[in-house]
Amino acid sequence: MSLSLLLTQRNNCCWFEDIEYDHHSKTLSVCPTMVSLTSEEISQYRSQLADYPDAVVALDEIDNCEGDLEDATLNLAIRVGQQPDRNDFLNGLAKRYRVEICQDMLQQELLKGNLILVVDTLMKAELFPSVLVTPVVLYVMKQGVKSFCEPLTYKIET
Structure with missing residues (x-):
């Protein structure tokens, strides 16, 4: 089992790119929650x-x-x-x-x-x-x- 991460920041979001886990690759984003009003x-x-x-x-x-x-x-x-x-x-x-x-x-x-x-x-x-x-x-x-x-x-x- 292997895990590798590449962390970058774009548009105020943190991106975990090319997450490899058991030979599968994914890209995730973790963005600060935007607080908004209607x-x-x-x-x-x-x-x-x-x-x-x-x-x-x-x-x-x-x-x-x-x-x-x-x-x-x-x-x-x-x-x-x-x-x-x-x-x-x-x-x-x-x-x-x-x-x-x-x-x-x-x-x-x-x-x-x-x-x-x-x-x-x-x-x-x-x-x-x-x-x-x-x-x-x-x-x-x-x-x-x-x-x-x-x-x-x-x-x-x-």
Whole structure:
């Protein structure tokens, strides 16, 4: 029994090419999961966040990117002078602000699907450019609030 792998990266995906196992060859791809919104979801969030101009700008960009949160976030970050240097920029941004996003009150609001209080709180905190708040909050909702916030509940036992 033999196994050989050739790992390459194309289009933000990892490709295991020419996997040979017992004289059979295959090509697999392992792509990061694209987090996206439907046009209906974008419309719903646009009406919820209509009083927040930066949120509307972000939702317009998400719509322009056919619902792809990562692409929209990269575009918005570049517009506000940031230089995204990672393929998973949105995930990194969300993790950087996990403590703020996962405050009990904000977590409960996200679990209810209430974006207004969460977006408002994070925009007022001025932790990162306000135009990036909405994609980060939507990303956390799509990933699952409880699983996103779970690492903060771990306790170190001695």
